[in-house]
Each structure stands twice: as structure tokens, then as C-alpha cells.
Amino acid sequence: MSTNKVIYVIDDEASIRDSLQQLLELEGYAVKCFDDANKALHTLSRRFEGVVLSDISMPMMNGIDFLTQVQQFDSELPVIFLTGYADVSTAVKAMQLGAYDLFEKPITEQLLDCIARALDKRTLVLENRQLKRQVQQKSAPGVRILGETQQMQQMMQLLDAVIDTPADVLIEGETGTGKEMVARYLHEHCARSEHHFVAINCGAIPEDLIESELFGAASGAYTGATQAREGKFAFANGGTVFLDEIEAMSPSLQVKLLRVLEERAVTPVGSNQAINLDIRVVAATKVDLQTLVDEGRFRADLFFRLNLVKVPIPALRQRKADIPLLYQHFLSIAAARFHKSFVPLSDALRTSLMQYDWPGNVRELRNHAERTVLLGEQLALQSGPISAQESETLSIAQKVAYYEQSLIEDALAQSQGSIKHAMELLQIPRKTLYDKMAKYGLQRTMYTQDD
Known part of the structure; x- marks a missing residue:
């Protein structure tokens, strides 16, 4: 059999990893081994085309905790468990949490058959998701991005590579290139689409109002605040916050935004109670932020935090x-x-x-x-x-x-x-x-x- 599909093997015992790798490579699979489930977790995404084989009993992160984490971003990613002993309660729990299957060591031919079925299912899932994205684009003109040139195809490949990850994104482009359109595309085609997309123009909100506008305010926090005000970050919880013209943000607000991004929590003005956030932040700028950093006009630490994934939009010319x-x-x-x-x-x-x-x-x-x-x-x-x-x-x-x-x-x-x-x-x-x-x-x- 020949295939380009990847099999992740997670086991804290080197001898088990080596034997599985040898067996699977003889079957034509590309194999990547991990001695720690947490390491494997950080390399997985909804775009992963393969199957995961994992031990259940491991010292750093056990298989059940690993599966729980995987389920949070992709409930259809096949995780097959291997166990050195027949523990009925553990097996039942694993299957209830969404494990694809469970096998007792040593390995038999049945495992290879299971891997082949899991790979076929994974391919079908990814193809269905791609078709769904295409249908969504055709049925929702507001989030279609048109372009057949190499520059636009490269941009779309970058967007599709990060669309289902939790990574924050920095969009760079001249005025009129469609920065908000790209931000909406990221939102509408990911798992956050059922929650709010909140667009904020950092250069259009008065300096004395922007903090309460973004973070909210407790009742009595300032003159005229007769009741609590929900900020835009809290309103967007579960969804996406789009910060346009990020370069216009004041230095003092940049410090507070950096803290929000790092802690994923926001504290309303006049309150001591933080609100936990599950948001993706997409920032946009029409200037070169690196130049502003070099000139001391934009915080370097905030720039590095936003610049995890940079999406440049080509000018029309x-x-x-x-x-x-x-x-x-x-x-x-x-x-x-x-x-x-x-x-x-x-x-x-x-x-x-x-x-x-x-x-x-x-x-x-x-x-x-x-x-x-x-x-x-x-x-x-x-x-x-x-x-x-x-x-x-x-x-x-x-x-x-x-x-x-x-x-x-x-x-x-x-x-x-x-x-x-x-x-x-x-x-x-x-x-x-x-x-x-x-x-x-x-x-x-x-x-x-x-x-």
C-alpha cells in the first residue's frame, strides 16, 4: 500500500514508538512519533489529514486528557487508543469521549485495518468541509474573495492554512484593498461563525471613550455611567474582534490591549472582576507597523504578539x-x-x-x-x-x-x-x-x- 497520509504515534516508551514506526512505514505511511501528547497537540489542527495512535497511560498528559483537548477544536479527528491492559472502564470512557477505536497491545492486523478505515473517513470529512466552504462562499457574496492571480491564490492559501486555528492575525494592505473583507472571510469560514464579528475602527473612536467602548465599564465608573456597559470584546466572546487601523491606537491603550491578548481576559473600567474571553483578534493596518516600531511609535511587544500570522493583501495595481x-x-x-x-x-x-x-x-x-x-x-x-x-x-x-x-x-x-x-x-x-x-x-x- 502507498499513501502520503501521516500517522502520529504518541507513546512515552521508546521501544513502542520504534516498533510502531517500523510497522507503519512498511505499510507505506509517513510516521511522526512523540513522547509527549502535549507536543503532538500543538502540531494538530482541523487541516490534519492523518490519524493519531496514542497510548492512554502517560506521565505528562494522559490519552484521555489529550482526546478532550482534540475534541475542542475538531471532534472528527480520528484518535485510536492503544493500551497495555484491558481496562473496561477506561475503554468505555474513551469511546464516550469520541475515540475512534481502542486496541490492546500487542498490535494485530486489526489495527492496520482500523487505520485504513479511519484514514478513509478523515479524507471524506475534509472533502466535505471543503465543499461546504465552497458552497458558503457562493451563497454568501459578502464574504467572497475574488482573484485568480498568483498573488491572490497565495493569499488564499495562507488564509485557508490558519482559518481554523485560534491564532491571531495581522492584515496589511493599502486603503481600499479589502482588509475587513478578509477578516470577515476568516470569521465566516471557521468554527466561530455562529458568534459575533465585531469590527472596531481604532482611529474613529474618541480617546476618552475607547477604553470603555472596548473593555466595558461598571456602573458609576465615570460621570453618566448609570448602568454597567458591556464592552465590544465581551460582546464578541466566542467570535472575532476586528481592530482596523491598529496603528492609530494610543500608547496607553496598546499596553492594555497587550494584556488582554496575553491573558485572554478583560476587566471593565471601574471593575475588579475580569471576564474570561474566547476570541480571535484580527488586526489590520495600512502602514508598515515594523517601521512604526523602529521609530518608537508602536509597541514592539504588541507588534510581535499581533504578528504571529501576517496576511499581506496585494494592491490592485x-x-x-x-x-x-x-x-x-x-x-x-x-x-x-x-x-x-x-x-x-x-x-x-x-x-x-x-x-x-x-x-x-x-x-x-x-x-x-x-x-x-x-x-x-x-x-x-x-x-x-x-x-x-x-x-x-x-x-x-x-x-x-x-x-x-x-x-x-x-x-x-x-x-x-x-x-x-x-x-x-x-x-x-x-x-x-x-x-x-x-x-x-x-x-x-x-x-x-x-x-
Whole structure:
């Protein structure tokens, strides 16, 4: 028999490990041996494709405790127990806890048959999970990540490798690349999906409120706190906390966040009672945190704690081959949203899109697709992406101004020329909106829609 499946062997006796390894390798299995169940536990995940053979009676962590830990993250991972004596009560307990099977030493041919069946079952479980993830992606457009370029495929492989682990994640990407989308993908496709996903913009909450907002506050903790307030970390218990713009967090709050991450507990403001947390923290930044650490503007210990798994999102200009796919997708969504006919991407528009560097990344691309659906391709081309040659001659300020203009045009188009609605979409005062419209030569009547 030939197979690439891995068999973990856990036994504190070297002679038992050696004999099992020799037997299983002769059968064509890849074998990895451990003298301590705790060591094996730290290398297992829901992606593990093999089977575990474990002794029950071991000094450091016994087999029953090991199985209990495994069941917490994957109840379908096959654990086969080996025991040197026939203890009926232990065997019953092991099977009740979810052991795949139990054999008394010495080893017989029946064990090899059991391993083969367990491997077949494990393969089926993993295939079913993969199919389920694919179905979830297709049925939930909000958490789909589109991209066929090598950069995006590498990113997706990294996400899938850590999706079912408890590891915290740091997402790096420019504005508009979809950092929150990646965080939601991690949440929606893991075992935490039934619990809350809580998104927090660290740069948008006032400094004097952010601590109570995150950690909660006891009644009377500050003026106006007439009743206890549940913090966002406690609200997210069992789920995921997404900390966007982590670089904007103050030094004092960084210290408190580090303690929460290390202790997995939070103490509300004005309280002495800690609340235990079972959360995954996904942080996101649009800057290089390592540079901020080197400059003394971000705590090194917090950076190292967050940087356990780093997921860089490529800018749209680095994966231009994905632009037509994304644009067609956004056209389809916008057509359904605005009750318009879907118009396929023309060659002229495709050329225009591919020549532009997209400083606003996927967010800007989506805005442009919505504008195309609302205003038509000709108007979209007139106010659409500038050519690559023109882009190279623009300063950063000019590129930012171009992106700002596109956002205002998009808000006016979505609101069908309603200044009030556009103000709400852009979250800016009326006078600011009027000033910027005058700056870019925009008129409200350009975006009103006939019935």
C-alpha cells in the first residue's frame, strides 16, 4: 500500500514508538512519533489529514486528557487508543469521549485495518468541509474573495492554512484593498461563525471613550455611567474582534490591549472582576507597523504578539489581471441593487480600466462599476480612470483629489442627486460637500434620475 497520509504515534516508551514506526512505514505511511501528547497537540489542527495512535497511560498528559483537548477544536479527528491492559472502564470512557477505536497491545492486523478505515473517513470529512466552504462562499457574496492571480491564490492559501486555528492575525494592505473583507472571510469560514464579528475602527473612536467602548465599564465608573456597559470584546466572546487601523491606537491603550491578548481576559473600567474571553483578534493596518516600531511609535511587544500570522493583501495595481473579473462582479451587483440592466464590459472600458493604477484599490474599482451602471458607460468613461501615462505625471495630491472626486460622484449617483443622502454616505457636513462639488465642477442635476 502507498499513501502520503501521516500517522502520529504518541507513546512515552521508546521501544513502542520504534516498533510502531517500523510497522507503519512498511505499510507505506509517513510516521511522526512523540513522547509527549502535549507536543503532538500543538502540531494538530482541523487541516490534519492523518490519524493519531496514542497510548492512554502517560506521565505528562494522559490519552484521555489529550482526546478532550482534540475534541475542542475538531471532534472528527480520528484518535485510536492503544493500551497495555484491558481496562473496561477506561475503554468505555474513551469511546464516550469520541475515540475512534481502542486496541490492546500487542498490535494485530486489526489495527492496520482500523487505520485504513479511519484514514478513509478523515479524507471524506475534509472533502466535505471543503465543499461546504465552497458552497458558503457562493451563497454568501459578502464574504467572497475574488482573484485568480498568483498573488491572490497565495493569499488564499495562507488564509485557508490558519482559518481554523485560534491564532491571531495581522492584515496589511493599502486603503481600499479589502482588509475587513478578509477578516470577515476568516470569521465566516471557521468554527466561530455562529458568534459575533465585531469590527472596531481604532482611529474613529474618541480617546476618552475607547477604553470603555472596548473593555466595558461598571456602573458609576465615570460621570453618566448609570448602568454597567458591556464592552465590544465581551460582546464578541466566542467570535472575532476586528481592530482596523491598529496603528492609530494610543500608547496607553496598546499596553492594555497587550494584556488582554496575553491573558485572554478583560476587566471593565471601574471593575475588579475580569471576564474570561474566547476570541480571535484580527488586526489590520495600512502602514508598515515594523517601521512604526523602529521609530518608537508602536509597541514592539504588541507588534510581535499581533504578528504571529501576517496576511499581506496585494494592491490592485499589483494584480491587474484580476480587474476584469472584479469589475464584472461589481457590475452584476450594482445592476441588481439599482434595478438596472446588466451590461457586459466593453473593450474600450476594459482598456481604460487596465491602464489605470487604482490608488483607491478595490473600493475605487467598485465605485466606478456602480457609476457605470448608474450613468452609463459613456459618462463613466468621460469621468473614469485616467490613463497610465497621465497617472505617472500626477502628484500624490492630484491622485488623492482624483479619488476624492470619484467618491463624491459615486455618492451623488447613489443618492440620485440628493445632497442630504450624499452627505450621509460621505459623512461630511453640507458646506464641505458644496465646497468640494464646486471645486470639481459637479452639479446635483447631473445625477438626478428620470422615472
